[in-house]
Amino acid sequence: MPSAEKPAESTSAVDIAPQPSGLVVHEQRAGTGTPLVLIHAFPLDSRMWSRVIDLLPPGFPVYTVDLPGLGTAPSPDQLGEHLDAPAGPTLELSADGVAAALADAGLKRAVFIGLSMGGYVALALLERHPELIAGLGLFDTKTTADLQQGRTNRLRIAHDLQAAGSVDSVLGMAETLVGESTVATRPAIVQQIRTWISEQTADAVAWSQRAMAARPDRTDVLIGYEGPVSVVVGEQDTLSPVAPSRLMAQNAPNSTFDIIGDVGHLTAVEAPEEVAHLVAKLMDRVQ
Ligand code: MLT
Numbered sequence: 001m002p003s004a005e006k007p008a009e010s011t012s013a014v015d016i017a018p019q020p021s022g023l024v025v026h027e028q029r030a031g032t033g034t035p036l037v038l039i040h041a042f043p044l045d046s047r048m049w050s051r052v053i054d055l056l057p058p059g060f061p062v063y064t065v066d067l068p069g070l071g072t073a074p075s076p077d078q079l080g081e082h083l084d085a086p087a088g089p090t091l092e093l094s095a096d097g098v099a100a101a102l103a104d105a106g107l108k109r110a111v112f113i114g115l116s117m118g119g120y121v122a123l124a125l126l127e128r129h130p131e132l133i134a135g136l137g138l139f140d141t142k143t144t145a146d147l148q149q150g151r152t153n154r155l156r157i158a159h160d161l162q163a164a165g166s167v168d169s170v171l172g173m174a175e176t177l178v179g180e181s182t183v184a185t186r187p188a189i190v191q192q193i194r195t196w197i198s199e200q201t202a203d204a205v206a207w208s209q210r211a212m213a214a215r216p217d218r219t220d221v222l223i224g225y226e227g228p229v230s231v232v233v234g235e236q237d238t239l240s241p242v243a244p245s246r247l248m249a250q251n252a253p254n255s256t257f258d259i260i261g262d263v264g265h266l267t268a269v270e271a272p273e274e275v276a277h278l279v280a281k282l283m284d285r286v287q
Contacts, residue, residue: 021074021082023065023097025105028053031061034134034286035110036279038064039098039118041140041177041266042212043170043205044196045071048115051272057280063110065101067094067121069204076207089210091117095124102132111286113137113230113279115268116240117208123218126225135228135286136252137279140240140265143219143248146212154213158206167202179236179264189269222252229255230282234263234270256281 025037026046038049046064053062066073068088073079079097080087087093098121102110111134114122119141126133146154160169174194175183182189197205222229231249233242242259249257258278263270 021078022104023068023073023079023094023101025063025065025098025101025107027105028062028064031059033060034283035061035063035107036283037098037102037110037112038062039112039114039121040064040067040070041115041268042117042208043070043167043173043200044193045073045200047071047196048193048266048269052268052276052279055272055276057276060283063105063107065098067117067208068097069207070200075204089207089214091120091124091211091215092128094121094211095128098125099129099132108132109134111135111137111283113139113282114141115139116141116265117212120212120215120218123221124215127218127221130225133225133227135230135282136225137230137232137282138222138248138252139230139232139275140234140237140245140267141248142240142244143217143222143251144244145215145217151213154209158209158213161202161206161209165202167197167200167205170205171197173197176238177264177266178270179234179262181236181262182264182270186270193266193269219248219251222248226253228282228285230278230285231255231257232267232275232278233259234265234267235259235261236264237267239265 040046040048045066049064068076068079076087109132112122119138171194174190229252233245249255260267260271260274268275
């Protein structure tokens with residue numbers, strides 16, 4: 001080949017890692033027995049679980065998954081194409097993406113723990129793929145749908161995010177996601193959450209808001225589930241408060257209910273020791 005026909009710079013395939021178009025369950029540690037899959041909150045990614053993972057007792061394998069467009073995940077459009085499904089915005093797409101990722105990793109069943117939006121996705125998974133669920137952790141989340149005002153608010157936020165092309169308008173969520181005690185005494189945690197939010201894209205955050213706005217009530221799905229359920233809530237959680245969380249636990253036939261004192265909505269970030277302990281308790285009921 002004459003040298004003039006050669007590309008000026010080598011960009012051979014080995015230099016560029018192909019990006020998966022489906023969701024991926026990332027193995028955080030190997031182990032034996034029923035695996036644990038941790039599903040993150042909005043508008044974050046699976047890094048929010050890292051301290052909890054460090055504090056878990058040895059034994060079971062642990063996986064995390066980034067939801068569509070967030071963290072390292074492909075965009076909802078790529079995922080829709082991958083699954084040959086409409087790109088939403090719906091949490092059903094997220095749940096189907098998690099189910100496909102589990103199959104890709106060769107996993108047949110797992111315990112799923114979802115915090116807030118992660119809990120909404122875990123409930124959609126329970127409804128759509130019940131055979132995958134060996135146990136369920138519903139942390140700082142709810143089975144109910146949004147009221148009309150909440151839905152309208154989400155759609156307005158989604159619109160504003162995309163109009164601005166930036167996540168700046170939701171950076172302030174760092175303070176509402178945590179409890180008042182954390183805001184008052186642990187600024188480094190608030191700053192960490194702010195940084196994680198700043199690293200998401202406006203499109204992905206807007207898509208997630210629209211998907212959450214469209215989610216149906218899944219109380220009956222939980223009522224019909226007889227496997228082990230752990231409901232956990234931060235005492236100062238203003239987004240998924242204690243009283244409805246207690247009710248959610250009462251609705252699950254085989255559940256435990258724990259309140260973590262002095263923290264808000266992001267229990268896994270604000271109280272990783274307590275959360276790791278409660279995760280281990282749920283895993284003990286399953287193993
Ligand atoms: C979350 O933490 O995932 C969000 O607060 C969920 C929501 O907005 O309902």
